[in-house]
Amino acid sequence: MRVISDGMIRGVPKSDCVDFRLPGAGVMVAYRDGYANRNGESLGMPAVSERSSATVMTELLVPAGQPIAFHYIGDQCYNMFSFVPKAGADYQLDAVGFYRCGVTLKQVAGATVRYSSVPLKESKLCRVTDNF
Template structure:
């Protein structure tokens, strides 16, 4: 009887797509093992998850997962990872800030999802939940900043040894399936 109950609950949860959503918080982003790449520094005071080779949020895509997260309790193997990229526009020694430098597939859309929960003055809840996509160019270095400070800050910059330039606006991204809402 107990086995049937557990099996029934597992089927009910998986039927709604919830298992892949939970996985999206506990699985680290995996870098591509072949093909052309770009390098991406992710800077955040929340959680940034990535979906390679997709122009929408789909946590079932191989390699999709957490790129950087400022709070413990989630996948954070990538936090603090350095590939020796040029300096960016943000001080990386700020408290409550996470960063990671990762390889991403070039020439294909790459979708980023930002989640941040916090509390402002008088205990009012505030949050950022945003998804964007862009197409990294092979051999280029980028820095993406997702920051919540009373409002959502989103910036994408292309890095050079001499400095950085705005890489242009990222496009808003949506869900591939409604079950990927988390």
């Protein structure tokens, strides 16, 4: 999975809700310095045709057939969402807030980099008390 963002994306594997205490949870990509992150990792996915210089990018393995929850925090944005990746599929997650507050997920098909949209499920905190 390729992750591109102008903020911070945290992932919570094997969960459809957000709980940063779960095993494997952590920062996937972070635009600002000072966070433990995995910016710039590559799995050799087909190249991105274009992206803003105000974003960071990384490529990470995520477990197939199990939900993964995400938490995106940007300058004006705060989103939580999840989906279940298919085995053998490549995905690109774009989370940007500079010109719009939005998150899109696309499945990458082939070396010619054709994309098809993938629906995201709204997610919540696993424990309501984590919001306090």
